[in-house]
Amino acid sequence: MSEPILTTKDLRKSYGDLEAVKGVSFSVLRGEIFSLLGPNGAGKTTTISMLSCLLSPSGGTAEIGGHDIISNSLDVRKIIGVVPQEIALYEELTARQNLHFWGSMYNMSGKALKARIDEVLTQVNLAERANDRVSTFSGGMKRRINIAVGLLHKPQLLFMDEPTVGIDPQSRRRILDMVKELRDQGMTVLYTTHYMEEAEELSDRVGIIDHGKLIALGTQAELTKVVGQQETLRLHLGEGHLAEDHLELFTAVQGVLSATALNGEMALSVTEAEEALPGVISKANAVALPIRSIDIEEPNLEAVFLHLTGRALRD
Amino acid sequence: MRKIATLVWKDTILRFSSASEILFFLILPIVFTFLLGGGFSTFATEEDTDSRIPLLVVNEDDSDLAQALLDVLSTSETVRVDIMSRDEAEAAFADETAPALLLIPAGFADALLTGETAVLDLRQLPDDNNATIAGRAVNTAVSYISRPLNAARASVTIAAERQPFADNAARHAYFTQSLALAQDLAAETPQRVTLTQPETATTQNGDYNPATQSSVGQLITWVFIPLLGTSGFLALERRRGTLRRLLTTPTQKATYLLGTITSQFLVGLVQMILLIGFGILVMHVNWGNSLGGLAILLVAFALTSVAFGTMLGTFVKTESQASNLSIMLGMSMALLGGCWWPMELFPPAVQNVVKVLPTTWAMQGLTDMVMRGQGVNAVLLETAVLLGFAAVFFAIGILRFRHD
Structure with a gap:
């Protein structure tokens, strides 16, 4: 081969x-x-x-x-x-x-x-x-x-x-x-x-x-190295709340490297999910932003694309 | 060669996968040929098969000259004289059972004999080709019986110049004698020009025959329109992406085009053979005495039609565009090309302009062979022009050919 x-x-x-x-x-x-x-x-x-x-x-x-x-x-x-x-x-x-x-x-x-x-x-x-x-x-x-x-x-x-x-x-x-x-x-x-x-x-x-x-x-292994050990926190916001409106709010949270909006969801690139999660939740509570669920994703090709282009693959 | 055969096989299945295709391929051509060619009169008895145009005649002038006019009209090969009373004739004309009515008024002969203007009352249905043809037949007959009168009048004038007549009675007697002599001479005069037609031709003397005109014209129309549909095939292949896929295989663009053209061409030839067979067996049309001439002309016409369809296919984007354009262009070009009524009925200027259409040349060639009984040499020009059209259309089509 x-x-x-x-x-x-x-x-x-x-x-x-x-x-x-x-x-x-x-x-x-x-x-x-x-x-x-x-x-x-x-x-x-x-x-x-x-x-x-x-x-x-x-x-x-x-x-x-x-x-x-x-x-x-x-x-x-x-x-x-x-x-x-x-x-x-x-x-x-x-x-x-x-x-x-x-x-x-x-x-x-x-x-x-x-x-x-x-x-x-x-x-x-x-x-x-x-x-x-x-x-x-x-x-x-x-x-x-x-x-x-x-x-x-x-x-x-x-x-x-x-x-x-x-x-x-x-x-x-x-x-x-x-x-x-x-x-x-x-x-x-x-x-x-x-x-x-x-x-x-x-x-x-x-x-x-x-x-x-x-x-x-x-x-795939070579590509995910590009984004290092980054993980992604995927936040599903409550009805009527646009992810685009709250991006700046979360970029200020410690451990969050970048924030991207996609189809009403918010993708946060973080160095360590467990460390960043409390800060993200308390920030959301502080502005009364309802969060329906949070997914933690390991580094993948989507994260690579996000890292390289600043956009999600399905944008 | 195997690829071309496979393309032909595929296109034939695609073309006849829809039942509506049979409508354009066979049913509509046969229905139109049948109806325009005289319809059910094809099955009438011999007595009813007089295809001449009926002319209603009312004779209110009991004179030799009026009778002479009727005698001349009765020998016409374009009109059939139906003599009846004024009331009957006017009722029949009102019912449009005949396209023209000729009234010979009382005093018609007296007016002619005294040198006055004689008036005939000719009534014609408006916008009716047969009425126009009947009018021409009446003019011809009037002109025929006027010749001896003019000769008699001329002889009276010359005689009076040499020696004046003693009185009017002497002048009238001389006129009557001269007229009788002129009529005898006119009757005995041999025809100097005789119109002949080969025995194989359908019509007796080159006259218009609806069945023949219909068979020929409808064949051109209904072969032309579906072959323009080649454009729809190209649009279909583009929309489905099969053309793009085909060009990723080791198949040359030329092979694809040749296969597509061949399939349409062969279908066109089969359709022609079926319609000619229908013309012979049902409409009793004689397709001339030159099989070779018929073959080269029809092959050239089929090639022209497919080439036109190929060219059209490079201009349209969708199948519906192709379908609408094929029907619109096909029907217009057939109508202007003389496929639905004789070209002779067009104004001379239009007859010249429509020479830019391939249908005109195809119709002209077929008419020469089928109606006038001419041979292969007579259609060489038409065949060459059609092949010229085909070459131009193919060249444009190939240059503009695209896969998306």
């Missing part, structure tokens, strides 16, 4: 004056799950679109399996699989017909294609619905067929662009387990998400992207 299958150097994409990706450089090693974590609009999909030869970069270079994505895009497209964010399927066709169509687009045919279709249908647990039209499937089932298409030709590198958006927790669980199985089978996965928990659960390494820039890169 040491040889890189993907390497980008200073990859850029601009639309007129708008710079969507601002010089991204990273490598993905063979056999690993590499996550690009960032909020919506951070540049994740644009980066994947360039790497999958759909968009031409405005600058920089990228190589996949030794092939340049610009000058040798046909060879690149032979070894990558793409699972797009949207359900890119033909709903009028059955699951099997969809797989047959996409397999043909990957130059597969005959018995080999038929056998592979059966394999991936079993892999995504939809063999029994193979001959049903995709339009009759639930959102989660469509997502799984969407993934199956990307797996058909056994790609060396699989791009998965937010594959769990808009589905129920059960289907999400299935997809995450499937991604881990793929890694166990030796496939390399570049996974984009704005869900911190997914990146934490799946990734061997994570790249944090924001406003088109890669702001951090490493294993």
Whole structure:
């Protein structure tokens, strides 16, 4: 797991004056799950679109399996699989017909294609619905067929662009387990998400992207070191009280390093939760600010993002 | 090649997955062809199959000249003379059972013979093409019977210059004799120009035939509109993200376009064959005597239509935009291209302007072959123009092609 299958150097994409990706450089090693974590609009999909030869970069270079994505895009497209964010399927066709169509687009045919279709249908647990039209499937089932298409030709590198958006927790669980199985089978996965928990659960390494820039890169342990031993106190305020209105109040409490508001909650970065907690509670009591509950969170990728950007991941 | 075949297979399933597609593919074309082509008269007895335009005639002038006018009209291949009393004719005209009524008033012949202006009363339904055609037939007949009269008058004038007549009776006798002679000569004069038409042609003498006009025009209309729907396919693929996904596979953009175009083109050809079959079997339309000419013209037209749809697909953003534009543009271009009524009814200036439309050229080529019985050489120009349109439309479509 040491040889890189993907390497980008200073990859850029601009639309007129708008710079969507601002010089991204990273490598993905063979056999690993590499996550690009960032909020919506951070540049994740644009980066994947360039790497999958759909968009031409405005600058920089990228190589996949030794092939340049610009000058040798046909060879690149032979070894990558793409699972797009949207359900890119033909709903009028059955699951099997969809797989047959996409397999043909990957130059597969005959018995080999038929056998592979059966394999991936079993892999995504939809063999029994193979001959049903995709339009009759639930959102989660469509997502799984969407993934199956990307797996058909056994790609060396699989791009998965937010594959769990808009589905129920059960289907999400299935997809995450499937991604881990793929890694166990030796496939390399570049996974984009704005869900911190997914990146934490799946990734061997994570790249944090924001406003088109890669702001951090490493294993989860390496990244959390950035925020030191900081913990997070998450305060759920009473109804009618906005966290934004009380941020300054708590930054003055001893042991509180910073305060951030998110969806009516308040996130306080503290050096030691047990030491800071009494001061936080007494401050709230002093101004009669009702607190419904307090969660103490260990350092995680969300804290890293907060530390690096001053914003919460889901802002 | 296998990829193109797979794209054709996929597009065919997508296209016919909706029952409404059959409506545009077959049902509407057949219904319109049938109704505009004469409808149920197709099944009428031989006696009822006189497709000439009925002309109601009231003859109140008991004269040889009035009878001569009726004789000429009765030989017309465009109007069918129905002689009746004034009351009957006016009632029938009021009921619009015929588009025109001709009243020959008493004194019609006397006025002509004395050199005065003879007045015929011709009533026509407003905004009715058949009424216009009937009016032209009456003018032709009047012009025909006027020629001997003019000759007789001219001979009286020349005779009077040489030697004046003794009295009016002598002048009248000379006029009557001259008129009789001129009428005999007119009757015996061989036709110098004879309009001929090959036996294979549907109509007898190149006349307008509603069934043929309808079959040809409706075929162009109803093949053109669905093929413009290629634009909707491109919009659909963009919205679903399947086009983006497809371009991440080792499939060239050109392969995708070729597959999409081929599928639409083949569907268009199948539709044409079905509509031609309907024309032959049900409407008894003869599609001319040049299978080769028909084939190259229809292939060129199908290519032009798909190319136009491809180009349109690069301008629209949504399927509903594509659908609305396809129907609006398709119907307008078919109407202006002469697919719904003969181009000859358009003002000359409009006839020139509509040459910028591919439907005009397709209709012109098919009309030359099917109505006028011409062969492959007669449609080479139309075919070349259609292929030129196709090349331009494809070029614009490919240059503007985008995946999102």
